[in-house]
Amino acid sequence: MKVHPLECGRLTAPLELMEEGKSGGTNMPVMAFLLVHPDGRMALFDAGLVPEMDGTVASGAFHMFLPPGHDVASRLRAMDVDPGRVDRLVVSHSHFDHIAGAALVPNAELVIHQAELDAALQTSTKGYARRTLDLGHARRTTGDSFDLFGDGSAEVFATPGHTCGHQSLRIRRRSGWDVLAGDACYFCVTLSEEGVQPYAHDKAVYLSSLRRLKQMALDGDLIVPGHDLGFMDRLPADTTLQAPATAATG
Numbered sequence: 001m002k003v004h005p006l007e008c009g010r011l012t013a014p015l016e017l018m019e020e021g022k023s024g025g026t027n028m029p030v031m032a033f034l035l036v037h038p039d040g041r042m043a044l045f046d047a048g049l050v051p052e053m054d055g056t057v058a059s060g061a062f063h064m065f066l067p068p069g070h071d072v073a074s075r076l077r078a079m080d081v082d083p084g085r086v087d088r089l090v091v092s093h094s095h096f097d098h099i100a101g102a103a104l105v106p107n108a109e110l111v112i113h114q115a116e117l118d119a120a121l122q123t124s125t126k127g128y129a130r131r132t133l134d135l136g137h138a139r140r141t142t143g144d145s146f147d148l149f150g151d152g153s154a155e156v157f158a159t160p161g162h163t164c165g166h167q168s169l170r171i172r173r174r175s176g177w178d179v180l181a182g183d184a185c186y187f188c189v190t191l192s193e194e195g196v197q198p199y200a201h202d203k204a205v206y207l208s209s210l211r212r213l214k215q216m217a218l219d220g221d222l223i224v225p226g227h228d229l230g231f232m233d234r235l236p237a238d239t240t241l242q243a244p245a246t247a248a249t250g
Helices: 072-078 096-104 114-121 128-133 188-193 203-218 229-234
Strands: 002-014 025-036 042-045 062-065 088-090 109-113 139-142 145-147 154-158 167-173 176-182 222-225
Touching (some): 025 072, 109 114, 114 139, 139 145
Antiparallel strands (some): 002 025, 002 062
């Protein structure tokens, strides 16, 4: 398996919106990850922003930036990957910076936790989650665990708390797992500090999921946070993670 990190936009926001007790500002990558199975099947984990979001502000505080060539479809084309050939999109959760880019991979089956889907379908049609879910993608709902490729090489597993149906994805390597944590863990330092999200759906459940990820890290797994590229500085020798893709040009 090869996993390609794709930076699909950036967000700036006050740090106190991300972790309790913090101050100042943060400039965060918005990530998607392309999984390429040895048999040629392809899946995405999250999908980033879409071009119309560039220069706009969400919730009065999250400033969004998406330069030309940085959306997920452009990132894929720069790798000679047709966005229409992506088989599945694993949605970590239904927040705008994770689900909006689904519109750019029109043939992908959305793999979404049942609780997350139920909650998103109850939201206003004005939100990106509901608008994305109304585009007509096929859907595969999950629970505690889902074998993404059917061969044990990649497992979607529930990590609720940030939202009611948040899920993460782990990819097997020889000595353990590479774990795409999504917003169950914002930053590399979150694991060591057990940073508490002030606006988590359920703080106690969130901390339980975070501590599960922390134990996985202690057991030798690589935890890849949702908004921090610092993990690239500590990759294990047998990692599935590849060098980040460059932006499309021209």
